[in-house]
Amino acid sequence: MVETGKHRVFTLVYWLIELTLVLPVTTASVKRKVKKEAIKNSVRVSDLLIDAVNGGVQEAFIYEKRIELETRALAASVVRFGKQTDQWLAASHGINTDxxxxxxxxxxxxxxxxxxxRISDAICNIYQE
Known part of the structure; x- marks a missing residue:
């Protein structure tokens, strides 16, 4: 049609033929583009979900570490207070003994x-007699 120049005379027919030839290619490329974008969006959503879940896990891990540190500090305080109590008990026992x-x-x-x-009275009695 282009070789004969009829595409100028029958422009609507030419556009229709061109559309039928280009449309499947264009539709396929649009589908690929949409598919790529959908995959990209689903990866982003899954990354966001993983970040949300990991954020909670990370927060729990931080709290667990804090609790562990406080537990160790409390255990050290208990040992220190136990020694101090033993010293106080020893001191009070010493005071009681004294x-x-x-x-x-x-x-x-x-x-x-x-x-x-009595001895003095006995001596006085002996001396007076």
Whole structure:
């Protein structure tokens, strides 16, 4: 048709023929383009979903690490307070022992005073006789 120049006379027919020849190629390229874009969008959506899920996992991991650090700190505090409590118990036991010794010494002194008084009275009685 182009060789004979009839495409100028029958332009509508020529466009119709050209459209029927080009349309399947164009439709296929549009389909490929749409398909590529759909794949690209689905990859993006899956990446966003993975990021959302991983974000929660990452946040949980961070909280787990914080809890672990605080647990270790609390365990160290418990050990430190346990040692301090043992020191306090030892000190209070020492004080109690010292108080008992003071009480025993006081009783010993009272006994000695009583004995000395009796001896003194006995000597005085012997001397007066």
């Amino acid at each position: 108080l008992k010794e003071i009480g025993d010494f006081e009783n010993w002194m009272k006994t000695m005073e009583y004995d000395c008084k």
